Amino acid sequence: MQRLFQHRVRPISQPPSEQLSFRPRARLLQLLGDQLIGTPRLAVFELVKNAYDADAEEVKVVIDGIATGSPSITVTDDGDGMSPDTVRDIWLVPAHDHKEIQRRAMRRTRLNRLPLGEKGVGRFAVHKLGDHIELVTRAAGEQEVVVVIDWSALIAKPFLSDATVEVVTRDPEVFKGQATGTRITMTELRDRKWTRGDVRRLQRQITSISSPFATRSDRFEATLSVPEHEDWVAGVPDVEALLARAPWKFSFTFENGRLSYQYDFRGVTGIKLAARHVEKTDQLLQIVPERDDDTPGGARGPRQVTADAALATGIGPVTGTFYVYDRDQAILKKLGDSQLVTGFLDENGGVRVYRDGIRVYNYGEPGDDWLGLDLRRVNTPTRNISRNIVVGALDLKLESSDGLTEKTNREGFVENDAYRRFRQIVLGALALLETERKIDKDNIRVLVDTGRDPETDRIRRPLAELRAAASRHKLSAEMDPLINRVERDYEEMRETMLRAGLSGMNLAVVFHEIEQGVRVLYDAIEAGGNPGAIQTQAKELVRILDGFTELLRKGDRKPHSLKNLVRRVRDINRIRFRTHGVRLAAPMLEEDAPDLEPSFAFSLALGALNNLLDNAFYWMRFRWPEDDGPPPDRSPRAVWMGISHDIAEGPAIVIADTGPGLQDDPERLTRPFFSRRPDGMGVGLYYANMVMELNGGRLAFPDREDAGVPEEFDGAVIALVFAKPKRN
Numbered sequence: 001m002q003r004l005f006q007h008r009v010r011p012i013s014q015p016p017s018e019q020l021s022f023r024p025r026a027r028l029l030q031l032l033g034d035q036l037i038g039t040p041r042l043a044v045f046e047l048v049k050n051a052y053d054a055d056a057e058e059v060k061v062v063i064d065g066i067a068t069g070s071p072s073i074t075v076t077d078d079g080d081g082m083s084p085d086t087v088r089d090i091w092l093v094p095a096h097d098h099k100e101i102q103r104r105a106m107r108r109t110r111l112n113r114l115p116l117g118e119k120g121v122g123r124f125a126v127h128k129l130g131d132h133i134e135l136v137t138r139a140a141g142e143q144e145v146v147v148v149i150d151w152s153a154l155i156a157k158p159f160l161s162d163a164t165v166e167v168v169t170r171d172p173e174v175f176k177g178q179a180t181g182t183r184i185t186m187t188e189l190r191d192r193k194w195t196r197g198d199v200r201r202l203q204r205q206i207t208s209i210s211s212p213f214a215t216r217s218d219r220f221e222a223t224l225s226v227p228e229h230e231d232w233v234a235g236v237p238d239v240e241a242l243l244a245r246a247p248w249k250f251s252f253t254f255e256n257g258r259l260s261y262q263y264d265f266r267g268v269t270g271i272k273l274a275a276r277h278v279e280k281t282d283q284l285l286q287i288v289p290e291r292d293d294d295t296p297g298g299a300r301g302p303r304q305v306t307a308d309a310a311l312a313t314g315i316g317p318v319t320g321t322f323y324v325y326d327r328d329q330a331i332l333k334k335l336g337d338s339q340l341v342t343g344f345l346d347e348n349g350g351v352r353v354y355r356d357g358i359r360v361y362n363y364g365e366p367g368d369d370w371l372g373l374d375l376r377r378v379n380t381p382t383r384n385i386s387r388n389i390v391v392g393a394l395d396l397k398l399e400s401s402d403g404l405t406e407k408t409n410r411e412g413f414v415e416n417d418a419y420r421r422f423r424q425i426v427l428g429a430l431a432l433l434e435t436e437r438k439i440d441k442d443n444i445r446v447l448v449d450t451g452r453d454p455e456t457d458r459i460r461r462p463l464a465e466l467r468a469a470a471s472r473h474k475l476s477a478e479m480d481p482l483i484n485r486v487e488r489d490y491e492e493m494r495e496t497m498l499r500a501g502l503s504g505m506n507l508a509v510v511f512h513e514i515e516q517g518v519r520v521l522y523d524a525i526e527a528g529g530n531p532g533a534i535q536t537q538a539k540e541l542v543r544i545l546d547g548f549t550e551l552l553r554k555g556d557r558k559p560h561s562l563k564n565l566v567r568r569v570r571d572i573n574r575i576r577f578r579t580h581g582v583r584l585a586a587p588m589l590e591e592d593a594p595d596l597e598p599s600f601a602f603s604l605a606l607g608a609l610n611n612l613l614d615n616a617f618y619w620m621r622f623r624w625p626e627d628d629g630p631p632p633d634r635s636p637r638a639v640w641m642g643i644s645h646d647i648a649e650g651p652a653i654v655i656a657d658t659g660p661g662l663q664d665d666p667e668r669l670t671r672p673f674f675s676r677r678p679d680g681m682g683v684g685l686y687y688a689n690m691v692m693e694l695n696g697g698r699l700a701f702p703d704r705e706d707a708g709v710p711e712e713f714d715g716a717v718i719a720l721v722f723a724k725p726k727r728n
Helices: 002-008 028-036 040-053 084-091 098-104 122-129 196-207 227-233 239-244 329-335 338-348 373-379 417-448 454-472 476-499 508-526 531-554 562-572 574-580 602-623 684-694
Strands: 058-064 072-077 130-138 144-150 166-170 181-189 221-225 248-255 258-265 276-283 318-324 350-355 358-360 390-396 583-585 638-644 652-657 698-700 717-721
Touching (some): 040 058, 040 122, 040 181, 058 196, 058 227, 122 130, 122 181, 196 221, 196 227, 221 227, 239 338, 248 417, 258 417, 276 417, 318 417, 329 338, 329 417, 338 390, 454 508, 476 531, 508 531, 562 574, 562 602, 562 638, 574 602, 602 684, 684 698, 684 717
Parallel strands (some): 058 221, 350 390
Antiparallel strands (some): 072 181, 130 144, 248 318, 258 276, 318 390, 350 358, 638 652, 652 717, 698 717
């Protein structure tokens, strides 16, 4: 019994452990080619980039046999080629890291190039294109090597270790004499139908591989030919001639935290408006922060508004060139052959990226809006540019842009922190272009007198689109009454402003309040949102408009203390003064300082004064970017507020700061949608001016000495001028 018990509890024996290896299927290589390379055009583009890494100066791509239904693609370069050892030890070894090692060591090639490839998977581009591959290559002083890959036979093998390819070493037959290079021919293509459009798109990609604006120390050129359809690649527009027609050209360099740029308005034939040139060096660059809690009580405080050297860490110097057009029909007609220009912009519009002069795909392709230009254009259409009016190129240095890593599928950079900062730098430079361009564009509009009211279109057109979206989603019964209410309020506000003597004013303040609401409603409807929630959003939009219209209708003008107005705006902004490290000098708030009580709408004037402080806070951060944090005893950021009796129309509250000052004339500053801030809508000063006109006064820009402003406050000086009190 005891022996039986012992037998029952004896441990069960375990099988011995094993060391097993992965056994990839032969079809893995073909799957990699399919998954890593997005399209056949991108596959050809990748082969051209490989030729660059091989120090080729010329690459010829030939598509043949389209008419037979069995086309072939041949890519031939005059680069260094490969020896038998290189083919065996590198080309046939997927994910080999020899290029990555070369890049890290900054070892340049014979033509002073750094390799673009780094993952060792670019060769899978050939497997994306066809089932039969023939590679012929020859290095200097070596025999010619031929590699033949038949995918149908290869993937029939069960495992990758069983799959072999034919490699032949022979006397040169393709690269004879002293010639070197590589020829890859792909037949039995996966995509056997190639249309004229496909070929033209491939031609555009191949010929755009080298930056058109960067100066190279070497030569690298790629061409495409289609022997059966030579007309398909003929008649390519003269790019240089088309670029010469662009009214605007802008180029910039951002390096070591400083910006240099050249802006040129080159004029428009038939419009008597002089060309204008602006050139500046060693400037601070404004950037748009990702988020900015620059509000009373904001927890995190203001974000960085100027670029510094640290912003370009892992990015290096950034240079760019942009050609900008105007698609207004009145302007296009004067450029000559408007259809050619618009066709060129439709195919080539956007901003491309190049590293060491070689393109990073797919930035700048149709449908790719990596900078969000079209959305910015929707937000501020009278100033911002969209993809279909700009042809631009950005150039980076490969050796200093290691923070920007290309995706494995070769479709842009990994969207990491360096990529985010790169976008900030580019958008900051573009904002400069947009601001300068608006000056000339406004002058053109005056001369051509298109008779349009683009600001009004920005209300009526979105509302029409909102109705259409509601109809598509069967929400007309719920939404149309609310949309009609918004439109009625808008028209009433327009009439009220006209009766108030503001006939020369646009309705920017309306857009500022409701544009976002209209966009949110449209997006919610198109996304199939909850009807109840959509109605709630629409009612909130109506409430905002009702409040504004009521305020304009009643006016609420009565005597108010200027000291109380300034004291109120100071108290509201106490936290902001502290957060920004800004000193406030307000002698008018001293107990024995005299006070005045002109008639005005207190809430409107308070909003205008807050707008002026917003501008002051921002521009002082721009001039003194290193002074965020608790204010020192003598902070360089300071605001002065006082009362002036020296302006003819009446008493004025004067605000002065220690920012960089104003560089535009008062008429332009008070126009809607003009701003030198990259994220500015351009309605702050316009709003303040409108408020003062509603109150019978105006916005003024006096000289510092005339307004009695202390010498220390050498930045912007702006005055809210109130109407003189009526005498009984």
